[in-house]
Amino acid sequence: MYITVSDRALYLAGRLEDRHRKVLSSPSWTEEEYEDLSGSLLKHVKSLQTKKKLVRARIDYAKSVSEMKELTVEGVWDSQQSNAEGSSSEV
DSSP: OOSBHHHHHHHHHHHHHHHTHHHHTSOOOOHHHHTTOOHHHHHHHHHHHHHHHHHHHHHHHHHHHHTOTTOBHHHHHHHHHHHHHHHHHTO
16 A cells, blocks of 8 residues: 555556556657658657657656655545535535
8 A cells, every 4th residue: 555645656657657668668750750751650650759748748747746745645635525525515
């Protein structure tokens, strides 16, 4: 069990890196290199580059959350519950 949100976020960052190792290790392409491609190969390469950027963003976000050492699971749940109670009373 993960005691803090930080611990869980760091674990998830590692899992994302493991799960998407192939995508993350793919080479980056320049606009000039795209010009040499066409058709379905161009679509595939651009799709792979987009996926690589999204995965990298998720990993970077998880790592940034892992640096928030003061967060606890209970604290997050408490804040979520108080937000839900506040929004339900507004209706």
